[in-house]
Amino acid sequence: MKQILYALALTACAPAAWAADKLSLTEVSSYLNGLKTAQASFTQINDDGSLSTGKLFMHRPGKMRFEYDGPDAGVVVAGAGAVVIFDPKSNQRPETYPLRRTPLSVILARNVDLARANMVVGHSFDGTATIVRAQDPEHPEYGSIDLMFTDSPVQLRKWVINDDAGGQTTVVLGALETGVKLSSRLFDTELNKNER
Numbered sequence: 400m401k402q403i404l405y406a407l408a409l410t411a412c413a414p415a416a417w418a419a420d421k422l423s424l425t426e427v428s429s430y431l432n433g434l435k436t437a438q439a440s441f442t443q444i445n446d447d448g449s450l451s452t453g454k455l456f457m458h459r460p461g462k463m464r465f466e467y468d469g470p471d472a473g474v475v476v477a478g479a480g481a482v483v484i485f486d487p488k489s490n491q492r493p494e495t496y497p498l499r500r501t502p503l504s505v506i507l508a509r510n511v512d513l514a515r516a517n518m519v520v521g522h523s524f525d526g527t528a529t530i531v532r533a534q535d536p537e538h539p540e541y542g543s544i545d546l547m548f549t550d551s552p553v554q555l556r557k558w559v560i561n562d563d564a565g566g567q568t569t570v571v572l573g574a575l576e577t578g579v580k581l582s583s584r585l586f587d588t589e590l591n592k593n594e595r
Contacts, residue, residue, distance in 0.1 A: 420550055421524035424513040427531055427546070430553040431511040435459055436581050440573035446566040455572070460509040461498070462586040477503055478586035495588075502544040502560055505533045521545070528556065 436458050443451040453467040465475040474485040482501055484494040498504050505511070505518065513519050513533060520543065521532030529550070534543040545559040557571040 422529040422548055422550055422553060424519060424522060424531065426553060427529070427548060428511050428513045430548070430555070431506060432459075434577065436579050437575055437577045438579055438581070439575045441465075442571045442573075444569040444571070446568055456581055456585050457507075458581055458586060459507060461507050463503065463507060464585045476586060476588050477501075477507065478588050481588055483588040499535070500538070500541050502534065502542050504535065505544060506546075532561075 434457065438454065438456045441453055441455050443453070445451065451467055451472075453465055453472070456464040456466075461478065461480070463477040467473050471487050473487070476483050476485070477498055480498050482496045482498050482503065484496075486493070498507070513531060515536065517534075517536030519531055519533050520539075521530065523530050527549075528547045531546045531548070532543050533546065535541050540563055542560060542562045545561065546555060547557050547559075548555055554575075555572065557569060560568045560570075562568075
């Protein structure tokens with residue numbers, strides 16, 4: 400389930416034509432702040448090369464849920480300042496981490512400001528997408544996230560989590576639905592997948 404934790408760095412996105420211009424940090428921050436509720440399918444490429452799929456739900460600020468496909472697949476819930484990993488194959492209690500210790504905290508903040516000192520450690524354009532590498536400026540040891548955006552309109556297409564051990568987990572997002580009505584039970588860190 401370690402790879403699931405590393406997948407927690409996100410927002411939601413939709414496919415779009417590849418961008419032709421580098422986006423400013425102000426444009427990227429405004430886009431993220433404009434996302435309130437959203438849902439999307441995702442494909443996760445784990446550090447070992449294996450693939451996982453599922454559905455993502457987001458309610459900014461502070462709430463996100465990853466539901467992995469499969470009868471015994473895990474669920475990851477961010478809410479109430481914590482990230483909880485439910486693994487039905489484990490006999491142990493769910494793993495819990497402070498939200499602020501994951502790269503997800505950069506995206507789920509009440510006010511995303513990528514221009515904040517030391518938060519962005521990379522801002523580049525590869526000819527097709529704007530890539531922003533962000534981290535918690537007070538705790539770079541928590542890892543970083545590479546967010547990849549296209550333009551016209553601004554869209555987040557994927558992100559890559561870089562952990563402190565050198566591992567990478569990539570999440571590619573499918574068609575985004577924004578402004579959706581989401582049950583608060585989706586983000587209840589006391590409930591598992593079968594109880595919502």
